[in-house]
Each structure stands twice: as structure tokens, then as C-alpha cells.
Amino acid sequence: MMKAAYYRKQGPARDVLEVGEVAEPVPGVGEVRVRIAVSGLNPSDIKARTGFSASMPYPRVIPHQDGAGVIDRVGDGVPVERTGERVWVYEAQQGSPNGTAAEYVVVPSHKAVELPAGVSMDVGATLGIAALTAHRCLLSDGSIRDKRVLVHGGAGAVGSAAIQLAKWAGAWVATTISNAAQAAVARAAGADLIIDRHRESTVDVLMGATDGEGVDRIVDVDLIANAATNLACSSGGAVVSAYALQQATDAVSVPMLEAMKKGIVYRFVYIYSVPLSEKLVAIRDITQCLSAGAYMPEIGMKVRLNQIVDAHDAMESSTVIGKILVDVSSEAL
Numbered sequence: 001m002m003k004a005a006y007y008r009k010q011g012p013a014r015d016v017l018e019v020g021e022v023a024e025p026v027p028g029v030g031e032v033r034v035r036i037a038v039s040g041l042n043p044s045d046i047k048a049r050t051g052f053s054a055s056m057p058y059p060r061v062i063p064h065q066d067g068a069g070v071i072d073r074v075g076d077g078v079p080v081e082r083t084g085e086r087v088w089v090y091e092a093q094q095g096s097p098n099g100t101a102a103e104y105v106v107v108p109s110h111k112a113v114e115l116p117a118g119v120s121m122d123v124g125a126t127l128g129i130a131a132l133t134a135h136r137c138l139l140s141d142g143s144i145r146d147k148r149v150l151v152h153g154g155a156g157a158v159g160s161a162a163i164q165l166a167k168w169a170g171a172w173v174a175t176t177i178s179n180a181a182q183a184a185v186a187r188a189a190g191a192d193l194i195i196d197r198h199r200e201s202t203v204d205v206l207m208g209a210t211d212g213e214g215v216d217r218i219v220d221v222d223l224i225a226n227a228a229t230n231l232a233c234s235s236g237g238a239v240v241s242a243y244a245l246q247q248a249t250d251a252v253s254v255p256m257l258e259a260m261k262k263g264i265v266y267r268f269v270y271i272y273s274v275p276l277s278e279k280l281v282a283i284r285d286i287t288q289c290l291s292a293g294a295y296m297p298e299i300g301m302k303v304r305l306n307q308i309v310d311a312h313d314a315m316e317s318s319t320v321i322g323k324i325l326v327d328v329s330s331e332a333l
């Protein structure tokens with residue numbers, strides 16, 4: 001048996017999340033088993049638990065897509081040499097009832113990616129959804145070396161991942177924030193220009209800083225609110241990548257003539273549907289970025305497994321800046 005957090009019905013964290021003993025998973029063909037050290041939270045895990053994304057997909061769900069740990073067993077078809085490898089895990093709970101909020105998780109071998117030497121388990125557990133989404137937004141449309149990038153919401157998990165990956169890839173990066181604490185996170189991530197979106201005009205500041213030319217890539221957390229800003233700030237042929245919805249409605253209105261004249265490309269990103277071949281390209285780049293020491297995400301909160309409700313509540317109420325992690329190491333259980 002192993003210790004795990006799980007829910008058997010959807011609802012508020014305090015009502016549905018339990019911590020207890022469940023059967024240890026066994027890896028099948030092409031799978032590895034990871035002894036989880038740190039489990040990483042994402043808004044997606046909250047949406048799954050509350051029923052926002054879909055109704056209850058399995059009788060019992062162990063939450064969380066992301067995590068980091070050590071491979072302790074491999075299934076048939078996986079080189080036995082992978083045993084003992086330090087890995088980060090992504091999309092563990094996609095298509096499976098069992099995520100990373102447990103002592104062990106079994107995933108297809110490709111979802112357990114070797115962590116470069118010296119990269120901590122905490123950083124490994126932050127990667128999954130945030131880094132893969134940021135990469136998809138930034139680098140699906142060619143090199144961004146010497147290009148100009150605008151990241152809306154640069155203190156968010158995806159936003160700060162995007163700043164770091166864009167800097168690693170050789171871009172100049174502007175970002176928007178809401179307050180001083182967020183500015184500090186964006187600065188630490190490497191942003192070249194930080195704009196307070198409530199006190200300054202993003203368009204004026206950005207156009208001033210780019211000699212009126214605008215930006216070549218936009219990574220957008222709120223396309224509906226930012227549509228006009230994006231059009232005004234885009235250079236010819238810019239790519240606007242939208243990965244999130246902040247409103248109940250999902251209908252976007254775009255002034256087409258202006259967008260056509262600028263030749264703007266809109267890219268909609270949903271990480272779960274990105275083809276594996278493209279995720280593998282992203283993983284290669286993320287590994288290089290990690291190895292170069294260029295990826296150091298802000299960790300906002302880390303709790304023990306039996307405090308998982310506090311972690312979910314903090315994410316749901318947006319009270320923490322930085323990634324929220326759950327310690328599943330043997331010392332913390």
C-alpha cells in the first residue's frame with residue numbers, strides 16, 4: 001500500500017480531498033513507476049476537482065498532472081537502466097485516474113523526463129504544464145532569437161516560464177504585472193521591460209520601447225481583455241498565442257481588417273492536445289534551458305501531503321505568487 005491524496009466526488013477541496021492508503025501501482029508495458037518527491041499544482045488540477053473541465057472521469061482520482069521523483073521500477077519494453085533516474089513527470093493524470101499526489105505514480109515512459117544534474121526536485125515539479133505551455137506559445141512558429149516578445153501576466157506560472165524560455169531563446173521580453181510583488185518575480189525571471197498594467201498604458205510603454213515597431217510574439221493569458229492591446233502592439237506578421245480564459249464567455253471579437261493588414265497569426269494553445277512529436281521538441285529545449293541554469297521558477301508555497309487542502313485553497317483563491325508544491329518525500333509523509 002502507499003499514501004496518496006484522492007477524491008471520490010467533485011467539489012470544494014475541504015469536502016472532497018482525502019489522504020489515505022491505496023494500492024501501490026505496478027508499471028505495465030512501456031511504463032515506468034516514479035517514487036514521487038514533489039507534486040506540482042496547476043489550475044487544471046483545480047478545474048478537474050471542481051468539475052469545471054469535465055464530470056468525474058473515474059470512481060476515484062489521485063490529483064495533479066505534474067511532479068518530480070526517481071524511477072524505481074520499469075515495465076517491459078523500458079530499458080532497465082532507467083531505474084534510479086531522477087525525472088520530472090508531466091500529464092500524469094491525463095487519461096488516468098492516478099496523478100502525482102501520491103508516493104508512487106505509473107506513467108508511460110515518455111512522460112518521465114530525465115532531470116539534468118543539479119536541478120532540484122522542486123524545480124522539476126514546476127515544469128510540466130507551465131513550461132510546456134510556455135514553449136508551445138513561444139516557439140511553435142520559428143526561432144525567436146533577436147525577436148521581441150510580450151508576455152501578459154509575467155508573474156504567473158506560465159507567464160514566468162515564458163519569460164525564462166524566451167530569454168534563453170535569445171528574445172527581448174516585455175511583460176505586464178499588477179503589483180510590486182509580481183514585478184519582482186518578473187524581474188527575477190529576466191524580463192527586459194516590466195509594465196504595470198493597471199497604472200500604465202501597455203501600448204504606449206511598449207511602442208515607446210520598440211521605436212514604434214511593436215512585438216513579434218505575444219503570450220496571452222486573457223485574449224478577450226487584451227485583444228485591442230495585442231493588435232496595437234503587434235508588428236507585421238506577429239503571432240498571438242492564447243492559452244487561457246479568464247471570463248465565463250469564450251467568444252473573442254477581433255477587428256479583422258486591422259488584423260489582416262498586419263498579417264497577425266492567432267495560435268490557440270491547449271497543452272493536452274499538442275502532438276507528442278511537438279512536446280518532445282519542447283522537452284529537448286526545456287532540458288537545454290535547465291542545463292544552462294536559465295530556468296529558476298518562483299516557488300510560492302510548499303506543504304506536506306496531509307495539508308493538500310491548503311495548497312488547493314491557495315491556488316483557487318490566487319493568494320500565492322509562484323508555484324504551489326506538495327512535498328511527498330518519505331521524510332514529509
Ligand SMILES: NC(=O)c1ccc[n+]([C@@H]2O[C@H](COP(=O)([O-])OP(=O)(O)OC[C@H]3O[C@@H](n4cnc5c(N)ncnc54)[C@H](OP(=O)(O)O)[C@@H]3O)[C@@H](O)[C@H]2O)c1
Nearest residue numbers: 043133152153155156157158178222225243244269270271
Ligand atoms: N491552454 C492550456 O493548455 C493552459 C496551460 C496552462 C494554464 N492554462 C490556464 O492559464 C491560466 C493561467 O495559468 P497559470 O498556472 O499561469 O496561473 P497563475 O500562476 O495563477 O497566473 C495567472 C497570471 O495571469 C495574470 N492575469 C490575469 N488576467 C490578466 C490580464 N487580463 N492581463 C495580464 N495578466 C493577467 C494574473 O495576474 P493578476 O493578479 O494581475 O490577475 C497572474 O499573474 C489558468 O486559467 C490555467 O487554467 C491553460
